[in-house]
Amino acid sequence: MDRASRREFIRVAAAAAAVSPAALSYAPQPSLRLPRDVRVAIIGFEGHYSEILEVASANPQVKLVAVAEQNPALSKRASANRLLSEATPYEDYRQMLDKEALDIVAVCGQNHTRARIVQECADRRLAIVAEKPLAMDLEELEATRRSIAANGVRLTILLPMRFSPVYQRMRAIVQNGEIGEVVCMAAQKSYKLGERPDWMKKRATFGGIIPYIGIHMVDLMLWTSGREFVEASAFQSNVGFPAYGEMENNAAVIFKLDNQGTATVRLDYLRPAKAPTHGDDRLRLAGTKGVVEAQEANGLWLITGQKPPEQIRDLPAAGFLFADFLESVYKGKRHLISLEEIFRVNEIVLKAREAAERHTIVRV
Amino acid sequence: MDRASRREFIRVAAAAAAVSPAALSYAPQPSLRLPRDVRVAIIGFEGHYSEILEVASANPQVKLVAVAEQNPALSKRASANRLLSEATPYEDYRQMLDKEALDIVAVCGQNHTRARIVQECADRRLAIVAEKPLAMDLEELEATRRSIAANGVRLTILLPMRFSPVYQRMRAIVQNGEIGEVVCMAAQKSYKLGERPDWMKKRATFGGIIPYIGIHMVDLMLWTSGREFVEASAFQSNVGFPAYGEMENNAAVIFKLDNQGTATVRLDYLRPAKAPTHGDDRLRLAGTKGVVEAQEANGLWLITGQKPPEQIRDLPAAGFLFADFLESVYKGKRHLISLEEIFRVNEIVLKAREAAERHTIVRV
Known part of the structure; x- marks a missing residue:
């Protein structure tokens, strides 16, 4: 089973067994030795945010400081994860973006919300990890492309x-x-x-x-x-x-x-x-x-x-998408995507x- | 390796090694116990005529009485096969069809000749085993369909x-x-x-x-x-x-x-x-x-x-396409195709x- 499949399996298995993802362990990862702590928020628990948690679990410098999710059931399940226990929960992601001092946002909500949220994060000059697809149509995609370019922010998508x-x-x-x-x-x-x-x-x-x-x-x-x-x-x-x-x-x-x-x-x-x-x-x-x-x-x-x-x-x-992205943002490494x-x-x-x-x- | 692949392999291996197909053995087959001997001709050695030879090798009632091929190299190679040693060779298939008393013709020549030859065999009320495809375009296919129907002849194609x-x-x-x-x-x-x-x-x-x-x-x-x-x-x-x-x-x-x-x-x-x-x-x-x-x-x-x-x-x-066809023509069995x-x-x-x-x- 490759990593993407394993993560998908973990997600489905967790959902099927109605257990918290906290009960599941993540693959061992190298420490990133970043130049400083990184404040990360997650918007939406619909997507494969385990990509973020896996890297955070091995790197205490990656601080999950805030999460935004409108669905109480998803929020509750995620909050059981020790990596998210310190994160301030929000229902409204805009409120979160306004209040929190963030470095990186993982945009993992429902597909139709993605392009808009990515653009709002770009406007705030945040680095972005987005679920896929990035947009629902070509117009949204083009608007997102312009927003990323205009704001000069870093972006990756979950193609692990x-x-x-x-x-x-x-x-x-x-x-x-x-x-x-x-x-x-x-x-x-x-x-x-x-x-x-x-x-x-x-x-x-x-x-x-x-x-x-x-x-x-x-x-x-x-x-x-x-x-x-x-x-x-x-x-x-x-x-x-x-x-x-x-x-x-x-x-x-x-x-x-x-x-x-x-x-x-x-x-x-x-x-x-x-x-x-x-x-x-x-x-x-x-x-x-x-x-x-x-x-x-x-x-x-x-x-x-x-x-x-x-x-x-x-x-x-095996490489780790979010780890590679962090190294590209903070250590000048060229990101694989x-x-x-x-x-x-x-x-x-x-x-x-x-x-x-x-x-x-x-x-x- | 399934039978179709094996036959293809035999054909290619034989060509590659420049050996006669006579050197290769065929899979064991049941005797068909046909009500009478069947006179078979092959037109063209470009196709997978081994389908015919395999069945003939196990059934002496299947008499390979004539072959028609314009290419001397192909004729020579095929004539080395003991099953074809008694077959009267022709260059012109029309001459063969005119002269020989046949029951079944295997139409295994070049693709572009197929529909025409199949129709000529149908006009002579012969049962037909044809290589695939049956025709080069939809017009030829429709003409062939009409010819087969009008003449009421039996037809199969080499989809083993x-x-x-x-x-x-x-x-x-x-x-x-x-x-x-x-x-x-x-x-x-x-x-x-x-x-x-x-x-x-x-x-x-x-x-x-x-x-x-x-x-x-x-x-x-x-x-x-x-x-x-x-x-x-x-x-x-x-x-x-x-x-x-x-x-x-x-x-x-x-x-x-x-x-x-x-x-x-x-x-x-x-x-x-x-x-x-x-x-x-x-x-x-x-x-x-x-x-x-x-x-x-x-x-x-x-x-x-x-x-x-x-x-x-x-x-x-394993079944055998040509054997199944013979049983459908001579013993009333329903052909698989x-x-x-x-x-x-x-x-x-x-x-x-x-x-x-x-x-x-x-x-x-």
Whole structure:
């Protein structure tokens, strides 16, 4: 199970067992030795804020000083976590932003609130860690891009799969030329459906399966392959689960690459409850000289013209998105996800959703 | 390795090693006990005529009486096979059809010749086993459909994967309701490129990667899931192998299902030379109650809400397409591939190719 899946599993397991996330332990992490303490707030407990808590748990310099959440049930559950026990709770995030002296805000609420909150944080010159997607449509995305640029603030989004040893290694294999030029990519996200909050069941507040989970695989495909996407076509729907309203439980997306190669992405919320992990992530890159592939159940495999299939067990250490971001903000390190990449991947998934909704091939 | 892949492997291995197919042995088969001897001819050695030879090798009643092939190199290689040693060789298939008293003709030549030859065989009231695809475009397909109907002849096409134990079992699992309603399908065909004849390097004589290899997976998706396709979108190209001309080495296809579910198909000729099998076939069906999946390297797996992932090892015996066809023609058995299915799957792949070539979503 990679880290993103593990976190998702922890989140779902915690929800399913109705236990506090405080009962769960986090992966060991290096101390960051930041030049000073960092005051962090979390807005919204809908998203994967465990990314923040994991890093805070290993770094006492990361102070969780405030949290804002309108939903009392989510607030109550989060407040049981020792890392959040000192945080001042707010219902209104604007009040929190007005009152608290903050360095970084994690924007983890419902999808439809994100772009607006990110812009408000940018206006206050705060560094921002945002859930994905960053915006609900291209207009919001463009407004957010302008706001970030105008305010000159730092931004990252929760695409932690880039920090997974498997995908880091996959990218290195491509960069080393081991599979030649990438021609044909295939990715899968298959999740357990489980219970979902009401906001995920409406297009206006959720935004769709492609921006929400497709974004991980679009980002990984671009990042590992070094290629760009130029066109998209997509179908999506909810079949068999009317209680989930407008939340799609399946999608099929194809992309044309900048070298005229192709990519397919399949997304579903059909993973059976008895499956060993919450997600069944897969990514396969076929190039002119070889194929490299990661499957949740099988690990990372490489086949080239030079040698038979080989499982790649020599993997780099796992990275931590929020730790990497902190080091970029406070220690001048280059963050693994650039601003340009953040806006580009959001643009692509919104345009791919548009392809599905407008029922046409879209230039991305 | 399933049978289709094995045959493909044998074909490629034989070509690569420049050995005669006579040196290779065929799988054991049941005797058919036909009511009388059957006189069979093969037109063209470009296709997978080993399907015919396999059955003939176990059934002396199947007499290979004539062969027609214009390419002397292919004729010479085939004539080394003991099963073809008694067959009268022709260069001109029309001359063969005029002179020989035949029961069944296997139409295995170059793709662009197929529809015409099939129609000529139908006009002569011969039963026909055709390579795939059946036609190069929808007009040819419609003419072939009319010819088969008007002459009332029997027809099958070389889609032997239906007879594979894995896919038979997959279909049974769906029919038993074990995965509920199929919502999201994903299929892969990845082949070694190897040497290819010149006719495959031209669109006009090859017809494209989607009709040629995509047809296997489209057929299996329809047959195993029990669903229909209503729309298609596709991208395809040849990247990195200019010597192969217009032969695409990658394609990405999506389909919308009749229940609004989705399917993705990825096709490539990028499988590295050192891979253990010629093809890396995959098919995954995700339904409302479970997921069933076949992968070349892993076999058949089932996950449902009822029990953890389980490898399905209890598989039915392999069937044999040509044997099944013979029994349908001479013993009244119902052939596993209906006429309606044959024309439907050809129609779908030609329309999916049209989606790629016309760069638009196509109703299939």
